Amino acid sequence: GIQVEQSPPDLILQEGANSTLRCNFSDSVNNLQWFHQNPWGQLINLFYIPSGTKQNGRLSATTVATERYSLLYISSSQTTDSGVYFCAVPSTSGTYKYIFGTGTRLKVLA
Amino acid sequence: GEEVAQTPKHLVRGEGQKAKLYCAPIKGHSYVFWYQQVLKNEFKFLISFQNENVFDETGMPKERFSAKCLPNSPCSLEIQATKLEDSAVYFCASSPDGGVEQFFGPGTRLTVL
Numbered sequence: 236g237i238q239v240e241q242s243p244p245d246l247i248l249q250e251g252a253n254s255t256l257r258c259n260f261s262d263s264v265n266n267l268q269w270f271h272q273n274p275w276g277q278l279i280n281l282f283y284i285p286s287g288t289k290q291n292g293r294l295s296a297t298t299v300a301t302e303r304y305s306l307l308y309i310s311s312s313q314t315t316d317s318g319v320y321f322c323a324v325p326s327t328s329g330t331y332k333y334i335f336g337t338g339t340r341l342k343v344l345a
Numbered sequence: 346g347e348e349v350a351q352t353p354k355h356l357v358r359g360e361g362q363k364a365k366l367y368c369a370p371i372k373g374h375s376y377v378f379w380y381q382q383v384l385k386n387e388f389k390f391l392i393s394f395q396n397e398n399v400f401d402e403t404g405m406p407k408e409r410f411s412a413k414c415l416p417n418s419p420c421s422l423e424i425q426a427t428k429l430e431d432s433a434v435y436f437c438a439s440s441p442d443g444g445v446e447q448f449f450g451p452g453t454r455l456t457v458l
Contacts, residue, residue, distance in 0.1 A: 265444065266444065266445065266446070268446065268447065270449070276452060276454065277452070278436060278449045278451075278452065280446075280448065280449060283445075283446040319385070319386065321388075323447075325444060326390075330393065330400060330401035330403075331378075331393065331400075331401075331440070331443045332378060332390040332393060332401055332403075333378070333388070333390065333438075333447060334390075335380075335388035337386065338386045340386075
Protein backbone atom coordinates (compact mmCIF):
# COMPACT_ATOMS: atom_id res chain seq x y z
CA GLY A 236 0.00 0.00 0.00
CA ILE A 237 0.92 3.66 -0.13
CA GLN A 238 3.61 4.83 2.29
CA VAL A 239 3.51 8.30 3.80
CA GLU A 240 6.57 9.74 5.48
CA GLN A 241 6.98 13.07 7.19
CA SER A 242 10.07 15.00 8.06
CA PRO A 243 11.49 16.10 10.32
CA PRO A 244 10.06 13.85 13.04
CA ASP A 245 10.74 16.46 15.72
CA LEU A 246 11.26 20.19 15.56
CA ILE A 247 11.96 22.75 18.26
CA LEU A 248 11.64 26.42 17.37
CA GLN A 249 11.93 29.73 19.10
CA GLU A 250 8.79 31.83 18.92
CA GLY A 251 8.82 33.94 15.77
CA ALA A 252 10.83 31.47 13.68
CA ASN A 253 9.67 30.00 10.38
CA SER A 254 9.57 26.30 9.50
CA THR A 255 8.84 23.91 6.67
CA LEU A 256 7.35 20.47 7.22
CA ARG A 257 7.46 17.86 4.49
CA CYS A 258 5.16 14.99 3.54
CA ASN A 259 6.35 12.42 0.99
CA PHE A 260 4.06 9.74 -0.41
CA SER A 261 4.96 6.71 -2.45
CA ASP A 262 2.14 6.64 -4.99
CA SER A 263 -0.11 8.98 -6.95
CA VAL A 264 -2.86 10.61 -4.93
CA ASN A 265 -5.81 12.77 -5.83
CA ASN A 266 -6.19 14.48 -2.51
CA LEU A 267 -4.21 15.32 0.61
CA GLN A 268 -5.02 16.89 3.95
CA TRP A 269 -2.86 18.52 6.62
CA PHE A 270 -3.89 18.37 10.27
CA HIS A 271 -2.64 19.86 13.51
CA GLN A 272 -3.15 17.76 16.62
CA ASN A 273 -2.93 20.11 19.56
CA PRO A 274 -1.63 19.07 22.99
CA TRP A 275 -5.21 18.29 24.06
CA GLY A 276 -5.55 15.72 21.30
CA GLN A 277 -7.91 17.65 19.03
CA LEU A 278 -7.33 17.07 15.33
CA ILE A 279 -7.66 20.37 13.52
CA ASN A 280 -8.07 20.42 9.77
CA LEU A 281 -5.54 22.85 8.30
CA PHE A 282 -5.70 22.32 4.56
CA TYR A 283 -7.37 20.17 1.97
CA ILE A 284 -4.84 20.49 -0.81
CA PRO A 285 -4.83 17.95 -3.67
CA SER A 286 -2.52 20.21 -5.67
CA GLY A 287 -1.25 23.76 -5.85
CA THR A 288 -0.78 26.23 -3.03
CA LYS A 289 -3.13 27.54 -0.35
CA GLN A 290 -2.63 30.07 2.40
CA ASN A 291 -4.44 30.65 5.65
CA GLY A 292 -2.93 33.36 7.81
CA ARG A 293 0.56 32.36 8.91
CA LEU A 294 0.20 28.90 7.41
CA SER A 295 0.49 27.87 3.82
CA ALA A 296 0.74 24.55 2.01
CA THR A 297 1.90 23.37 -1.36
CA THR A 298 1.29 19.99 -2.95
CA VAL A 299 3.22 18.83 -6.01
CA ALA A 300 1.30 15.66 -6.78
CA THR A 301 3.43 14.73 -9.80
CA GLU A 302 6.51 14.66 -7.56
CA ARG A 303 4.66 13.03 -4.65
CA TYR A 304 5.24 15.54 -1.90
CA SER A 305 3.53 18.29 0.02
CA LEU A 306 5.00 21.06 2.17
CA LEU A 307 3.49 22.93 5.10
CA TYR A 308 4.98 26.33 5.91
CA ILE A 309 4.58 27.94 9.29
CA SER A 310 5.71 31.53 9.52
CA SER A 311 6.26 33.60 12.68
CA SER A 312 5.57 30.58 14.85
CA GLN A 313 3.69 30.96 18.13
CA THR A 314 3.57 28.72 21.19
CA THR A 315 0.02 27.75 20.20
CA ASP A 316 1.46 26.13 17.07
CA SER A 317 2.95 23.39 19.25
CA GLY A 318 1.63 19.89 18.73
CA VAL A 319 1.89 17.21 16.08
CA TYR A 320 1.33 17.87 12.39
CA PHE A 321 0.00 15.07 10.21
CA CYS A 322 -0.56 14.73 6.52
CA ALA A 323 -3.02 12.14 5.21
CA VAL A 324 -3.68 10.75 1.76
CA PRO A 325 -6.26 8.27 0.46
CA SER A 326 -5.14 4.68 0.20
CA THR A 327 -4.73 3.16 -3.24
CA SER A 328 -7.50 0.65 -2.47
CA GLY A 329 -10.06 3.02 -3.95
CA THR A 330 -12.21 3.12 -0.81
CA TYR A 331 -11.22 6.66 0.27
CA LYS A 332 -9.81 5.67 3.67
CA TYR A 333 -6.91 7.85 4.76
CA ILE A 334 -3.36 6.73 5.35
CA PHE A 335 -1.74 9.08 7.84
CA GLY A 336 1.86 10.10 7.83
CA THR A 337 4.25 9.52 10.69
CA GLY A 338 3.79 13.05 12.04
CA THR A 339 6.08 15.95 12.88
CA ARG A 340 6.14 16.92 16.54
CA LEU A 341 6.64 20.68 16.86
CA LYS A 342 7.49 22.52 20.03
CA VAL A 343 7.60 26.31 19.97
CA LEU A 344 9.43 27.92 22.85
CA ALA A 345 8.49 31.31 24.25
CA GLY B 346 -24.95 20.18 12.25
CA GLU B 347 -21.88 21.84 10.79
CA GLU B 348 -19.41 19.84 12.83
CA VAL B 349 -18.88 16.17 13.45
CA ALA B 350 -19.96 15.43 17.01
CA GLN B 351 -18.59 12.54 19.04
CA THR B 352 -19.75 11.31 22.42
CA PRO B 353 -18.61 10.69 25.01
CA LYS B 354 -15.34 12.65 25.19
CA HIS B 355 -13.84 10.17 27.63
CA LEU B 356 -14.79 6.59 28.44
CA VAL B 357 -13.23 4.37 31.07
CA ARG B 358 -13.91 0.65 31.08
CA GLY B 359 -12.62 -2.33 32.98
CA GLU B 360 -11.12 -5.08 30.90
CA GLY B 361 -13.90 -7.28 29.59
CA GLN B 362 -16.57 -4.59 29.72
CA LYS B 363 -18.44 -3.24 26.71
CA ALA B 364 -17.76 0.20 25.23
CA LYS B 365 -20.00 2.11 22.86
CA LEU B 366 -18.96 5.27 21.06
CA TYR B 367 -21.19 7.59 19.04
CA CYS B 368 -20.67 9.86 16.06
CA ALA B 369 -23.05 12.35 14.47
CA PRO B 370 -21.74 13.23 11.00
CA ILE B 371 -22.27 16.58 9.35
CA LYS B 372 -25.79 16.78 7.94
CA GLY B 373 -25.85 15.86 4.27
CA HIS B 374 -22.57 13.97 4.37
CA SER B 375 -22.93 10.48 2.98
CA TYR B 376 -19.63 8.93 4.10
CA VAL B 377 -18.55 8.18 7.65
CA PHE B 378 -15.11 6.89 8.65
CA TRP B 379 -13.81 5.55 11.97
CA TYR B 380 -10.10 5.72 12.84
CA GLN B 381 -8.23 4.55 15.92
CA GLN B 382 -5.19 6.49 17.17
CA VAL B 383 -2.86 4.60 19.45
CA LEU B 384 0.44 5.74 20.94
CA LYS B 385 -0.31 9.32 19.97
CA ASN B 386 1.14 9.12 16.46
CA GLU B 387 -0.29 6.04 14.81
CA PHE B 388 -3.66 6.15 13.05
CA LYS B 389 -5.45 3.02 11.97
CA PHE B 390 -8.52 2.95 9.73
CA LEU B 391 -11.31 0.78 11.12
CA ILE B 392 -14.45 1.02 8.99
CA SER B 393 -16.37 3.32 6.66
CA PHE B 394 -20.02 3.71 5.70
CA GLN B 395 -21.78 5.08 2.68
CA ASN B 396 -25.05 6.20 4.20
CA GLU B 397 -26.19 3.20 6.27
CA ASN B 398 -24.22 0.65 4.27
CA VAL B 399 -20.80 -0.67 5.23
CA PHE B 400 -18.40 0.59 2.56
CA ASP B 401 -15.05 -0.71 3.73
CA GLU B 402 -14.52 -2.80 6.85
CA THR B 403 -11.01 -4.04 6.13
CA GLY B 404 -9.62 -2.46 9.29
CA MET B 405 -12.13 -3.86 11.76
CA PRO B 406 -11.02 -6.49 14.24
CA LYS B 407 -13.77 -8.97 13.45
CA GLU B 408 -14.28 -10.60 16.79
CA ARG B 409 -15.04 -7.80 19.21
CA PHE B 410 -15.71 -4.68 17.15
CA SER B 411 -18.95 -3.78 15.42
CA ALA B 412 -20.35 -0.58 13.95
CA LYS B 413 -23.59 0.77 12.57
CA CYS B 414 -24.93 3.85 10.83
CA LEU B 415 -28.73 3.76 10.91
CA PRO B 416 -31.01 6.41 9.39
CA ASN B 417 -31.87 9.30 11.72
CA SER B 418 -29.51 8.06 14.44
CA PRO B 419 -25.88 8.74 15.33
CA CYS B 420 -23.43 6.19 14.01
CA SER B 421 -21.98 3.89 16.65
CA LEU B 422 -18.84 1.85 17.24
CA GLU B 423 -19.13 -0.89 19.82
CA ILE B 424 -16.39 -2.94 21.41
CA GLN B 425 -17.45 -6.07 23.23
CA ALA B 426 -15.16 -7.38 25.95
CA THR B 427 -12.61 -4.58 25.83
CA LYS B 428 -8.92 -5.33 26.15
CA LEU B 429 -6.08 -3.16 27.41
CA GLU B 430 -4.84 -2.76 23.82
CA ASP B 431 -8.13 -1.08 22.85
CA SER B 432 -7.08 1.99 24.85
CA ALA B 433 -6.86 4.70 22.20
CA VAL B 434 -8.53 7.79 20.84
CA TYR B 435 -11.27 6.95 18.36
CA PHE B 436 -11.93 9.56 15.68
CA CYS B 437 -14.94 9.73 13.43
CA ALA B 438 -14.87 11.67 10.17
CA SER B 439 -17.50 12.44 7.57
CA SER B 440 -17.32 13.60 3.97
CA PRO B 441 -19.97 14.80 1.53
CA ASP B 442 -18.82 12.32 -1.08
CA GLY B 443 -16.15 9.73 -1.60
CA GLY B 444 -12.64 10.89 -2.32
CA VAL B 445 -13.01 14.42 -1.03
CA GLU B 446 -12.19 16.28 2.16
CA GLN B 447 -12.87 14.45 5.41
CA PHE B 448 -14.06 16.41 8.44
CA PHE B 449 -12.94 14.99 11.75
CA GLY B 450 -14.70 14.99 15.08
CA PRO B 451 -12.98 15.76 18.41
CA GLY B 452 -12.49 12.09 19.22
CA THR B 453 -13.42 9.80 22.10
CA ARG B 454 -10.62 8.76 24.44
CA LEU B 455 -11.16 5.17 25.59
CA THR B 456 -9.15 3.96 28.56
CA VAL B 457 -9.34 0.27 29.42
CA LEU B 458 -8.10 -0.57 32.91
